Amino acid sequence: MEQLSLMLLYLGAICMVIAFIALVVHATLLATASRSPVAVFGTTLAAAGAGGGSATIGASGGPTSAASATTAGGIGQAMTWATVILFGLSLAIRGYLEGRGPWGNMFEFTAAFAFGVVAGYLYLGRRYPIRAIGFLPLGVALFLTAYAISLPTGIEPLVPALSNPELLTVHVLMAIISYGIFATSFGAAVAYLAQGPNDRYSWLPSHKVLDEVAYRAVIVGFPIFATLIILGSWWASIAWGRYWGWDPIETSALTTWLIYAVYLHARNLKGWAGRPAALILVVGFGGILFTYFGLEFFNNSLHAYSGLPVQ
Amino acid sequence: MTNVRFAVLQISCVVISGLVGALVPQIPTAALHDPSAYASQIADMHTRYDPLSILGFNVGPGMVDLFERLGFFQVFNTPWFVGLLALLAVSITVCTLDRTPRLWYGVRRITVEQPPEFFDLRLAERARFAGASLSADDVSQILRRKHFKVRRVKANDGAVEWVYGDRNQYFKMATLLTHLGLILFLAGGAITAAFGFETVVFVGEGQTAPVQPVGTPHDLLVKNIHFDAPQRADGSFEDFSTDLAVYQDGVEIARKTIRVNDPLQVGGFVFHQNTFGPSANIDVRDSTGQLVWTGPVILAGQFLGLPQGFLTIPGSTIGLLLVIETDASGMPILAVSGLGPSAADGSSDIVFESVLAVGTTSEPSQTAGYSITWDGTGAWTGMVVKNDPGAPIIWIAFMCLIAGLILSFYFPRRRVWGRFESSGLSVAMLADRYVDGKREFDALLDVLAGRGGGTPERGSFSAPPAPSASPSPSP
Numbered sequence: 001m002e003q004l005s006l007m008l009l010y011l012g013a014i015c016m017v018i019a020f021i022a023l024v025v026h027a028t029l030l031a032t033a034s035r036s037p038v039a040v041f042g043t044t045l046a047a048a049g050a051g052g053g054s055a056t057i058g059a060s061g062g063p064t065s066a067a068s069a070t071t072a073g074g075i076g077q078a079m080t081w082a083t084v085i086l087f088g089l090s091l092a093i094r095g096y097l098e099g100r101g102p103w104g105n106m107f108e109f110t111a112a113f114a115f116g117v118v119a120g121y122l123y124l125g126r127r128y129p130i131r132a133i134g135f136l137p138l139g140v141a142l143f144l145t146a147y148a149i150s151l152p153t154g155i156e157p158l159v160p161a162l163s164n165p166e167l168l169t170v171h172v173l174m175a176i177i178s179y180g181i182f183a184t185s186f187g188a189a190v191a192y193l194a195q196g197p198n199d200r201y202s203w204l205p206s207h208k209v210l211d212e213v214a215y216r217a218v219i220v221g222f223p224i225f226a227t228l229i230i231l232g233s234w235w236a237s238i239a240w241g242r243y244w245g246w247d248p249i250e251t252s253a254l255t256t257w258l259i260y261a262v263y264l265h266a267r268n269l270k271g272w273a274g275r276p277a278a279l280i281l282v283v284g285f286g287g288i289l290f291t292y293f294g295l296e297f298f299n300n301s302l303h304a305y306s307g308l309p310v311q
Numbered sequence: 312m313t314n315v316r317f318a319v320l321q322i323s324c325v326v327i328s329g330l331v332g333a334l335v336p337q338i339p340t341a342a343l344h345d346p347s348a349y350a351s352q353i354a355d356m357h358t359r360y361d362p363l364s365i366l367g368f369n370v371g372p373g374m375v376d377l378f379e380r381l382g383f384f385q386v387f388n389t390p391w392f393v394g395l396l397a398l399l400a401v402s403i404t405v406c407t408l409d410r411t412p413r414l415w416y417g418v419r420r421i422t423v424e425q426p427p428e429f430f431d432l433r434l435a436e437r438a439r440f441a442g443a444s445l446s447a448d449d450v451s452q453i454l455r456r457k458h459f460k461v462r463r464v465k466a467n468d469g470a471v472e473w474v475y476g477d478r479n480q481y482f483k484m485a486t487l488l489t490h491l492g493l494i495l496f497l498a499g500g501a502i503t504a505a506f507g508f509e510t511v512v513f514v515g516e517g518q519t520a521p522v523q524p525v526g527t528p529h530d531l532l533v534k535n536i537h538f539d540a541p542q543r544a545d546g547s548f549e550d551f552s553t554d555l556a557v558y559q560d561g562v563e564i565a566r567k568t569i570r571v572n573d574p575l576q577v578g579g580f581v582f583h584q585n586t587f588g589p590s591a592n593i594d595v596r597d598s599t600g601q602l603v604w605t606g607p608v609i610l611a612g613q614f615l616g617l618p619q620g621f622l623t624i625p626g627s628t629i630g631l632l633l634v635i636e637t638d639a640s641g642m643p644i645l646a647v648s649g650l651g652p653s654a655a656d657g658s659s660d661i662v663f664e665s666v667l668a669v670g671t672t673s674e675p676s677q678t679a680g681y682s683i684t685w686d687g688t689g690a691w692t693g694m695v696v697k698n699d700p701g702a703p704i705i706w707i708a709f710m711c712l713i714a715g716l717i718l719s720f721y722f723p724r725r726r727v728w729g730r731f732e733s734s735g736l737s738v739a740m741l742a743d744r745y746v747d748g749k750r751e752f753d754a755l756l757d758v759l760a761g762r763g764g765g766t767p768e769r770g771s772f773s774a775p776p777a778p779s780a781s782p783s784p785s786p
Contacts, residue, residue: 241583241695
């Protein structure tokens with residue numbers, strides 16, 4: 001069963017690579033097509049549904065709200081779904097074997113984080129035409145998966161400090177969901193910074209769509225992130241005798257949450273909406289990665305549980 | 312204080328401070344109250360960072376001094392950080408008090424009868440069903456199915472009828488709950504810091520130790536009946552547990568095997584399994600053969616990476632410094648150094664030095680007349696014992712925070728107006744910014760169209776009318 005779980009994960013990783021390449025090709029084809037009215041080799045530009053793609057060129061040359069799709073985009077989307085299903089199955093089997101959420105060490109948490117990123121992208125992709133920027137969250141997920149595969153993959157019993165299966169499951173699940181969905185807000189923010197308020201690139205979703213996607217992602221993720229911190233605090237009070245101890249990881253998580261709080265306040269301020277708000281989201285996701293990598297690098301943190309020997 | 316920009320500035324300052332605190336190694340709180348431990352920590356920082364050079368300039372020593380002066384090695388205990396949190400709490404309080412009347416007025420004030428201009432198709436989320444067969448009852452029913460609270464008003468002449476639906480009317484107030492949660496969290500933290508009691512108790516197996524300072528009325532005593540740390544085949548620890556008894560006024564009031572994730576709560580205190588380490592079980596007899604000490608000596612310190620502990624021989628001025636190490640053959644040995652009384656500068660003379668194997672006894676002539684026997688090793692348990700009057704406030708704060716965020720973000724307010732005239736039905740929707748208004752309005756129009764509304768007429772609502780444009784009357 002453990003081998004099956006690993007095989008499904010590896011299969012999912014292969015699908016993720018294909019999805020990433022296909023979405024890069026998709027974005028490239030859209031970018032190329034936006035410069036030329038002639039059909040691009042191997043590309044079918046057609047109007048698509050809400051989940052279909054990005055802005056197309058209107059009669060005046062400016063972006064419209066219509067969406068575009070390419071064969072590569074379709075393949076990318078299908079492979080993204082395959083990835084999330086295979087990762088989901090892999091994690092489910094591992095969770096069944098372990099009798100808890102399968103995120104008790106750095107390998108498991110990283111794989112679940114990658115799953116969360118892809119799932120978050122698909123969730124938002126169902127509501128918004130963001131396929132043209134799909135390669136950004138997929139790129140993040142791919143990087144995480146590559147890192148996960150480089151870690152020890154065996155199923156290990158929990159260290160005594162983590163031996164609270166219920167809280168471990170829910171606390172880290174909150175991290176996976178919020179981190180995952182914030183990855184798409186990061187992708188949308190990066191695209192917004194490239195796009196600018198004048199919709200510089202017609203192949204990208206309009207700046208309004210990107211802003212909306214980023215905002216929606218934060219709306220969903222922010223309370224979940226708060227729950228993550230609060231559950232962590234509750235757990236800390238049980239395991240370590242204090243609900244807050246300024247441990248590097250909890251400080252980093254709180255700081256990241258506050259960055260998103262700044263975003264929520266600043267986005268509605270004149271002079272902060274648009275580029276500055278997008279920049280805050282990029283910094284916020286930097287905070288997420290900092291918190292995540294801190295799990296390994298802050299060896300003095302009570303959260304350190306990479307499974308790697310301490311340097 | 313009520314300015315959002317100021318709030319953003321304050322939060323940004325906390326964020327930057329937090330980053331400094333997460334990136335720069337922090338001196339443990341216990342060392343902040345012990346000058347020698349503090350000096351040792353700073354010396355450690357110098358050892359670590361003094362070699363740092365940038366572009367050939369050795370900046371390490373200056374950087375450590377500067378960081379120490381700025382409080383970067385103890386960010387979360389510095390007056391400026393505490394002041395920042397206090398300012399944030401005051402700011403949130405003022406902001407909350409300032410917003411409350413406006414929020415209350417906003418959720419209570421309902422205008423059902425909206426003029427035609429309100430339904431201007433150039434505005435966002437506006438539509439018109441010309442000649443629709445929809446009735447006010449139909450619209451009311453549809454809105455109720457979508458969990459709207461519906462109100463209806465008919466003009467005196469009967470020419471116009473308004474239907475108004477309001478969903479999650481009062482949930483806008485939930486933002487106050489969120490801010491209250493933040494205030495309570497900071498208040499709970501302040502109460503914990505001011506009135507809470509926390510100590511770390513190290514107890515060897517079979518030993519007892521007081522929780523509060525000796526002499527405290529009705530003080531609790533804890534007894535480590537047995538400590539267990541079973542290991543797996545790979546050498547990792549499977550569990551840490553202490554069979555713990557708690558006594559008050561000589562009577563056992565609780566007994567429980569505590570684990571890292573399973574503390575004992577009794578007498579207003581919580582006992583958390585926190586750490587453990589080795590102990591050396593020794594017997595000490597004086598020159599008359601009388602037993603003056605038997606039991607474990609906690610080896611909680613370190614000497615060159617080896618476990619080290621200290622025992623003052625009862626009734627004597629001699630102290631024993633014990634270090635467990637291994638001999639050339641890999642067998643454990645106990646190095647015993649006898650220390651004389653401390654001099655004014657804190658130093659002590661070494662009176663004797665001896666090395667013992669398990670089960671052996673020292674020669675009294677070589678150990679100041681005492682017979683010291685090493686019976687073997689054991690383990691001590693370390694517990695965090697805490698009485699935290701701020702904790703209930705913290706949990707209330709957390710509940711407020713989560714409830715406020717969930718209600719605000721996941722259950723935002725939506726309002727829908729329908730205006731019936733002989734020429735048709737005009738529909739408008741307003742929603743909090745957390746709502747995907749366009750999507751929900753489209754879904755509502757689909758339902759209305761399906762119930763006989765026909766195809767709705769929509770305006771170019773992606774761009775609001777220019778401020779100079781006068782609203783066009785409804786047809």
